[in-house]
Amino acid sequence: MVNKEEIRKRIISTARDIFGRYGFRKTTMEEIARELKMGKSSIYYYFKSKEEIFEAVVRYEANLLRSELTRAIKAVDSPVDKMKNYVRVRMKAFEKLSNYYNAIFDKNLDHFDFIEKIRAKYDLEELAILRLILYDGNRKNVFRVKNSEYMAMAIQTAMKGFEVPLFWKKKEIDVEDRVNAVLDMLFYGILRKE
Amino acid sequence: MVNKEEIRKRIISTARDIFGRYGFRKTTMEEIARELKMGKSSIYYYFKSKEEIFEAVVRYEANLLRSELTRAIKAVDSPVDKMKNYVRVRMKAFEKLSNYYNAIFDKNLDHFDFIEKIRAKYDLEELAILRLILYDGNRKNVFRVKNSEYMAMAIQTAMKGFEVPLFWKKKEIDVEDRVNAVLDMLFYGILRKE
C-alpha cells in the first residue's frame, strides 16, 4: 500500500509545473499522467477532477507566498527593511507562483469558487502582517501612521494595483526597478521626515 | 484596400509569438485572431489553413537563422573566429527560433511535409557556409582539413547532435559553457598543432 499523501504531493508538484507553463485549460490530464508515468484514470483515484488538482496547486502556491512573506519579514528587524522585503517578495512572486496569479487574473477561470476563497484567506493573513509592520514602525518611531488598519488596507490595495501591469506584460518590466519605485513612493508617504 | 502582404506579415509575427509559447497543437486560431483583434475567419482570407500559417512561421525562422549565421560569419575575418561565431549562433538559435526547432523535434508534427523541405534547404545553405570556412582556413594555413566536404558534413551532424539535449532540457543548460565546450572539442581536432 502506497502512501496516499505522498502520491497526492507528487501529482500536485508535477501538475503545478505543467499548469504553470500552459495554464489550466491547455493542460491535459493525459499530459500530467504521462509526466507522472501513471495512467490517466489513476489520477482520478487521488483527485476528484482536474479542477480539484488545480485548486490544490493554487492553494499550495498561496501557502508558499505566505511562507515566503513570513520568512522575509522575520529575517530583518527594522520596520523599513520589513516593508522593503514585503514589497520585494510580493513583486517577485509572479515568476514563481504563476498558477496562483493565473487563477486570479484569468477571466476564463472566474467560475471557480475556490479562487476567491483562497485569495480572501491569503489577503487576511497579509493584512495582519502589514498591520504588525506598521504598528512596529510606529512603536519604534520610524513610521507615523495614524490608523494602521486603514493604511495596511491601502498598501495592500496599491500592491494589487501594481500586480496588474506585471501580469499582462510578463517579464517585460524589470522587477527590481519596480520594487525600488514602489518603495520610494511608499516611504515618502509614510517615512518620518526629520 | 489594405496591403495583403502587410496583413500576412502581421499574422505571421503574432502567430509566431503564440506558437512559440504554446506549440502548434495547443495554439488555437481563436487565440491568434484575438491577439490580432480580427475575426477568426478573417485569417482564412489570408491563409489557407492553420498549418499554412505554421509553415510560414517556421520558414520565417529558418530564414532568420540563415541571415543571422551569414551576418555573424561576415562580421569576422579569421577562420577560427568564423567557426566560433557559427557555433555560437547555432547554439543560441534555440531561444529565438523555438518554432523552427519544435517543428523539427516534435514527433506530433512529423506528418507536415514542409518541415523536412525547409530543413533540407537550410542544411544545404549551412553546409555551403561551413565548406567556405574550412576552405578559407586551409588556404590561410590555420586549419588542416583534407576533405572540406566531409568535414563540413561531420561538423553539421555533430552540431545537430548537440541540439538534442538543448531541446529536451530547455534552458537548464548554460549555453555559453556549451559553446566553449563545443569549440574546444572542434578545434583540438582541426586546429593546426604547432
Next chain:
DNA sequence: AATTTTTTAGAATATTCTGGTCGATTATTC
C-alpha cells in the same frame, strides 16, 4: 495459499473544443 483490499490503467463514454466553412455585412474601388 486464499481472500480481501488497494491501486492500476486502457477502453469507453460523455462532453467540450476547435479548424474550417458559410452567408451576411461592411468597406473600398470603379
Next chain:
DNA sequence: GAATAATCGACCAGAATATTCTAAAAAATT
C-alpha cells in the same frame, strides 16, 4: 450603384479531452 475586397459571428463535423467503467495486478490480510 455595382462589383470587388475584406470582415466576422454562427455553425458544424470531427477531434480532443475530462471522466467513468471495468478488469487486472499488486499489496495486504487472514
